[in-house]
Amino acid sequence: MAFQTQNPYTSETLNHFNPLNLSDIKNHITKAHQRFLKSKLKNPKHREEKMRGLAELLKQNKTKLAKQITLEMGKPIAEAVAEIEKCAWVCEFYAKNASSLLTTKTIKTDAKQSYVLKEPIGVILAIMPWNYPFWQVFRVIAPNLMLGNSVLIKHAPNVLGCGEMIQKLVEDAGFESHSVTHLIVEVDQIKKIINHNLIKGVTLTGSTKAGSIVASQAGKAIKKSVLELGGNNALVVFEDADLDKAAEICVKARFQNTGQSCIAGKRLLVHNTIYDKFLEKIKIHIQNLNIGNPLDETIDISVLARKDIAENLKSQLDKSVEMGAKIILGGQQDNTFFEPTLVENVSVDMPIFNEETFSPLLAVTSFKTEEEAIQLINHSNYGLGVSLFTKDNSKYKRLIPQIEDGAVFVNSLVKSDPRLPFGGTKHSGYGRELGHEGILEFANIKTVYIQ
Incomplete structure (x- = not known):
């Protein structure tokens, strides 16, 4: 069944999108994994220029990108522009800081040498919401691309045009094909994606109900999950x-x-x-x-x-x-x-x-x-x-x-900031995005001990 995006202010139909079949989904996962294998041994410094380029593309195209947000989910246009500017900020933050955040840490033990590495783990599935259709995605992809992971985006059905734009922006910035892949899929296909052997982690921003379902599926498959859920x-x-x-x-x-x-x-x-x-x-x-x-x-x-x-x-x-x-x-x-x-x-x-x-x-x-x-x-x-x-x-x-x-x-409203970890407790989820903690959620923290 095709998805349809609609302007909530005018009720005008904006576009139609056909979901991928299982064969196409598996092909995208395989290609994302192949890209990861080529990327994982490269130092984050190799990606800094591309990430800065991505920030520049966001700033240069903020009017067009913001209008897409407003048309698909009704956000006031001034706030939509601010959302795009914030996406550029998180790209700039991780371009500047990823290398230091991921630096090897030497630990003094009784070994001749012992240290801790922070390495990418593979393909990450990001199940994203509609309310901040660019910002929610960029706070996942900016740290994970700098780390070396590949990201599959399953975006909300009413903002699929935003999802398409995000993938193109990443490619236009010079990142390898399938660094970020926008998957247009039915809800009943998500479990199969999570269970695919090349998927190494799952992050979801959405309702507590959706988080509970995805967490249980990821847990059954023994895969790391990060949940950013509801709040009051x-x-x-x-x-x-x-x-x-x-x-x-x-x-x-x-x-x-x-x-x-x-x-x-x-x-x-x-x-x-x-x-x-x-x-x-x-x-x-x-x-x-x-x-x-x-x-x-x-x-x-x-x-x-x-x-x-x-x-x-x-x-x-x-x-x-x-x-x-x-x-x-x-x-x-x-x-x-x-x-x-x-x-x-x-x-x-x-x-x-x-x-x-x-x-x-x-x-x-x-x-x-x-x-x-x-x-x-x-x-x-x-x-x-x-x-x-x-x-x-x-x-x-x-x-x-x-x-x-x-x-x-x-004396301030609660807000997300690329420099600070973001996440909740209880039914608001677990794990952290942004800051130092965010780039480590889908990292292999590897101990090396040499005697």
Whole structure:
């Protein structure tokens, strides 16, 4: 059955793509492996120039690439341009730092010589999401290409045009054929790909349900997996915070990419002594968001990527309202559009508190003490990241060790940075992308002992 991409703003059909048959898939895997065999013994320095060239191609073509993102999944065009620029950044980071990150480490033991090598392992399958259709892919391929691995991309069905562009960019930058291969495949073919003897690792960014399925398949095949899954990050505003700055950051943290981000701040926890004052500031920022055509450079919010995403949020919101939540702003759905929504009186048993809301909805809960704040933060099956807003250094130093998430950002929204490891705990997944840790996830850490 052919895949069809569709503009979520106009409902216009963009393109049709035919899935590969099993024979073609196996052929691509074999060629990716053959490319790996030629590449694996080369020093990362041999790939630095190509990786810098890839960064330049991204920057030179950012307008065209960003428009493809916007057409296929509805991201506001200004944010789409920023996404491409960030992809160039991660390429530049690993071009500059891969050689030092992968350097041989000498360890003093009772041997004449002992050291640790970091070597590529082979062909990696990357199962990618639609919400950041370039950035999610580039944070996988940049470190793995510099390491020497080959990457197969299984992209989301609604952004297949982005997948095609990514493969061409890598080839145009001078990387060998099948360094990165975009595989257009049916979901039921993924298990066969994972089980192929030449696939050495699997990384997935997506829902917790998809992660559980892929992890079980990879585990059964005894293959390394890295999972970056859902989240319902907390934004925690204490009474001593800079309220104007915190309000601006919290609204950006929740509503960027029209709320379609695993690391978006979805639960706003506010100290009871500043609750009313802070909520008024939040309301003003939300009301000032520009809504419209995602190709308009001035807008902040547009449609969601698919109608079912909007319908799922409506269901979560309706159930929460039945349980006592109160809508302050928004709450209405029209096809793929959902109004920016602010909801208070939210308790821990409500769907909009304990589930991931992958849409423009901010759920507000008050707290009285630090202990209660920590309980609310950790009252989640997810664990991607938390934002703390406070001017008190001793407070955040006291609280950070008590937080179960993979990241804590103080007076900032949670974000990914090529220089820092990124990943979560609990149902948000395991393993790390980016930074030093990211380039080692699919490396063979080889001990050499010479007596």
